[in-house]
Every structure is written in structure tokens, then in C-alpha cells.
Amino acid sequence: MSRDGSPWGSRLTIAKRELATLKSEKTIVLALVIQLFVAAFSSFLVVGLVSLYDPGGAEGQTVTVGVSGEQRHDLAAIANQQEGVRPVVYDTGESARQAYRDHAVDAAMIANQRSDGRIQVETIAPDSGVESTLVVVSLQETLMEYERYERDQRSAHLDARPLGVPEVPSENPYYGFTYTVLVPLLVLLPVFISGSLAVDAVTEELERGTLELLAVAPVELREIVDGKLLAAAGLAPVQAALWLVLLSANGTPVANAPALLAVAGALSLAVVSMGIALALVTADRRQAQFLYSFGILTIAGVTTLLPEHPLNTIAKLAIGSPAETTWIAVAGYLCIGLAALVGVQFAVGRVDVDRLLGSA
Template sequence: MGDPRPTIAKRELGSLRKEKTIVLALCLQLFVAAFSSFLVVGLVSLYDPGSVGNYEVDVAVSGDATSDLIRAASSVGGIDARPYQSDDAAMRAFERGDVDAVLSAERLHGRVFVTATAPDSNIETTVTVVQLRDALREFERTERAERSAFLTSSTLELPPETQSSPYYGFTYTVLVPLLLYLPVFISGSITVDSITEEIDRGTLELLRVAPLSLSDVVDGKLLAAATLAPAQSALWILLLGINGTPVSNPLSLLAMVAALSTLVCSLGAAVALLSPERRAAQFLYSIGVLFVFGGTTLFPHNPINTSARLAIGSPDPLAPAVVASYVVLGAGAYLAVRYLVGGVDPNEL
């Protein structure tokens, strides 16, 4: 008799076609990857509303620092700043709908205090607030530069302004990690459901009659779930490239996905064996994944940062070591599950 684990893995992959939730999730990811060049425009408008362009905000400016604030606001695209004699006049214009926002700038004890008023719960509120933020940042930079000439000691130079594209940043820091790691979470959930379903229906006993050991059954299910994520990620990377979003270092990225998929699926298998009740197992798995991935964000070389830099093509010198460490963690998690399976009595499941 040959190795039964590939047969079990093939059976698991075939049964996924009956899971409507899983199929829907896969189709959604496929749609995002296949049409990323179109979807990214709409998604970036949510990620960075200031990038929508061609939208001009009319702002009423009042106070004794009006001229300085208008000069700074005029250098920011998308703002039409108008001076008003008083705060009351500016607010009346705002209430009539003549302007979209109000900025009141008053000088007091050598400082400038600015009060901003924007519409509440309006569809244009987010874009208006973003434009006001950019204007106030420019005003702050101008004030710092002008006042530095009167200081007795030299100060640090202001950092140069960056003109990076929000589409570029969103694609590589949000979209690419989302497509890479969402399949990882789904694979872990599949593992939990697969094992708990076998236990709940009593089919685990039938599999062992084959004859198969519990280790063979768990290995086959892990093989199916853990290979699904890197296979999906490879397809997503290919589709992103076809849509004009080249992804660098694909082999390193797929190695990370495979390692994290093994880690997460091993966690799911351990939870399912220790807590065979399906709802409880899914809850514990979700908490465990949140804890694991939430903990990694505390480190500079977390999966999202590392994958984004690899995808862009500017990896950190430690990136190979980081990828290798995730591979080691994935292998260690699998060995830990194998040890756990060896101590589980199948008759008690």
C-alpha cells in the first residue's frame, strides 16, 4: 500500500467544492487579483481620500493670521481660500452653503491657534477634512521655516516633502499582503472545519479502518490546506503582473506564505484535536490567529512589512534571515502537531 496522505489530501481538495463559503471567498480573491488595476482606483479613494483629485474645497478664512493662512492654503492644490472680515461672517457663509469649511486663525502670545469647522456627516466631509489637513500642514511648515531665522541656535532641517503616489503605496502595502495572507487564514479555518467535521460525523473511525493512523489523516488534511494558500498566492501574483502590478521576489514571498500557512494550519489542527466541538474550535482558532499575527506587528520585520518590501523590490538586508525564520517556525509548528497527535487517543475523540 502506498502513502495514503496524498489520497486524503486529494479527497479534501475535492470536498472544498461543496463548501459555498470557501468557494465564494476564493472567487472574491480571484476577482480582486484579476481586476486589481480597476479596483485599486476605488479602493485608494477610501484608503487616501485626498488622492481623488479634481475636487476643489471652498474655505472661508478669518482672523488676524488670515493672509498667512491663505498663502499657505493656496499652495495646496484643491483649495480655494477666501478671506472674511470676521468669524461670524465666515460661519454665516458656511451655514448658507457658500463655502465647504471654515478656518479661524488667531495669533496669541506668539502662537497661531487655528479652529477648523467642517460639515458633519456629509458625503464630502472626508475629502474636505483631508484637504484642510494638507493646508494646515503646509501652514505649519511655513511658520516653522519663517521663525527659524529668529532662533539663537540652529535647528534641524525640515524633511523634504514627498510626492509618492497613493496608488503605489496602497498596492504594495495593502493589496498585495491582503491577497497573500488571506488564503493563509482561510486554509487554517479549513483545517479546523475538516477535522472537527470528521469527529462530529464519526467518519474519522471509518478512515482509520482503511487502515489509516490518526497521523496519516491529520497529515493528509494539513497537506491539502497548507498547499492551497501558496497555490492561490502564486496565481494572484501572476494575475497582478498581468494587470500591470509587477511583484518582485515571488519565490521568497511564496516561501513565507507556505511557512505561515503551515504554521496556521498546524495551529488549526491542534485546536481541533484539543477542542473537537466545531464552534468552540473555530472561536479558539480565531483568537489564536489574532494573537499570533497581532503579536508579530510589534516587530519591525513582521510578515506584512517584509512582504511589502520584498514585493516592491527593496528588501531589508535581513529579509532572507526573516524568511528563513518563518520557515523554521512553520516546520516547528508541524513537528509540534505531530507530537500532539502521537499523544491523542483516537477512541476518545
């Protein structure tokens, strides 16, 4: 409670002050404008961006593949039926490998029959570079079709009739890009911006000496921190809600919007709390921003070890097919957000205001 007896008045006043100063932060404003543009014109942007997400959907690109081995003729016939693939037959495997090394072909496939009757296809493709993804996708489609062909050809020699070769399901790369890339981007990006905003809000107060003026006023440090946290953490779910509305207006329905906003709010609370704690510890803007960025990258790496990645959680919620693990993840994010809030409150209570102001 503040010294004037009002428990929330000073916090709300500081939060309004923080939001009012956002217009002077050109970087933050530019980030908001970019997000607004992406959300407002998502149906238009996805047409161009989907070729980067799914290179298999790009038209006019041809992958030249050197084909060799005992089964080269069947494999070449299958590859010739694939759109965007041009097979070149070589008599020996070494000649196909040499053609790849000489950059005469983009990839090489050497198909030989093993002693147990199975067909082994040695595939050589670039492991890096811009063309790598396109080549790998094209080879994957060719090998899958070749496998289907061989299964169908050998089914007549089996004692029991096997299951029929399943049809290739129709895929919509625009659908996949929208819900696995665009929606998570618009939900998580405001979270990261809010954390950076919180770091700047605290460190600038220390560097400019305005925190000292607030400290001598009838306002406690806890209330100052709460006001800044309220402004920064509350900004992310508000932005996410606006972006989801714009997506729906563009013909992209988003399911489980309340759960998505809860995830955005919980993660924002955790990230902003971390940013404020770093700002109070370092009292230096550059150092705090560096540690904040490093912390975000570390957290992003740790999330890959989770049973369900946050991006998958958001995508499943947006599509409308959440699993049990998805709801467990949502509950976990809420707990993390609340734990971070309690942690920063405890940390602020142990901060020596005089020492903090003296180090700024």
C-alpha cells in the same frame, strides 16, 4: 508510517481527497473566485479602490475650513491655493469654533503667534465618520504648505542661510495601494482560508463519523492529520503564486517572489496547524471556528507590537527594497511554521483516538 508500510502513500491519498472535496465547499470556492477576480483585474480595480485608500486622490470633493486667529489671512491664502479646500475667514477663534459646532464648516484652524515668535495652529477636525479621513488629509496638506511658506518667509532674517525648502515629492497613490494593500491581501488571504478549511476538514470528519471509518482502516490518526494539513497548508502558497503571476500579467511586477511564497507557506503552516489542533480539542465545528477566528484576531493584534508588521514585510519584499529586519522577519516566520508543525505532530501523538471518536 502507515500500517501498510508506506510512509507517504496514505498521506498523499488523503490530501488528494481533501482537495477533491473543495468544489463542494461553496464558501471556499466563492472566496477563491473573488481572489481570482481581484488578481486578474487588479489594474482595473485599483483605479476605483485607490480613492478609498488615498482620499487625497479623490477629485471633486471640497473641504470647507474656518480660518481665524492673528495669522488668518496668510493661512487662508495658503489654504485657498490647495485643491479641494475652501477657506472661510472668521474674525475670532470662538466664531470659527462655533461655526464648526454648527456644521457650517467641516473643520477649523486658528493660527496665532506665540510669545517666542513661533506660530501655533489649533486644528479642529472630526475624529470619526466617513468624511474624517478626507478632512484630515486636506488639512495635513494645507498645514505642510503653510509651514513651507513660513520657513521661506523667515529665512531672510537668519544669520546663516538655512537649507532650501525641499520640493514636495511626487506620489503615486496607485503604486502605494498596489504594493501595501493589494499584494499583502492576495498573499495573506489564502493563508486565513486554508486555516478555516483545515478546521472544517477535521470537524466534519468527526461529526459525520467518517474519521472512525478511516481509523479502522490501515491508516493512523497522524497520517490522517498529515494528509489534511498537507492539502490545506499547501493550498495557500499555490494560490499566492497564481495571484502573483496574474499581477505580473497585469503590469504589476512583484520582486522576491520566492521569499513571498516562503512567507505564505510558513504562515499557512502555522495557521493550519493551529486550526487542526483546535478542531481536535473541541471536536465541534462552530466552537472550533469561533476559537480559530478569535485566535487570528489575537495574533493580528500581537503582530502590531513587532518591529516590522507582516504587511510591511510583504510590501518591502514585493517592492524590492527589503531591509535586514525584513529578512529576519522571514526567517522568524519560517521558524514559527516549523515549530507549529512539530507542535501539532506532538499533540496528535498524545490524542486518545477512542475518546476523540466518542466525543464526536
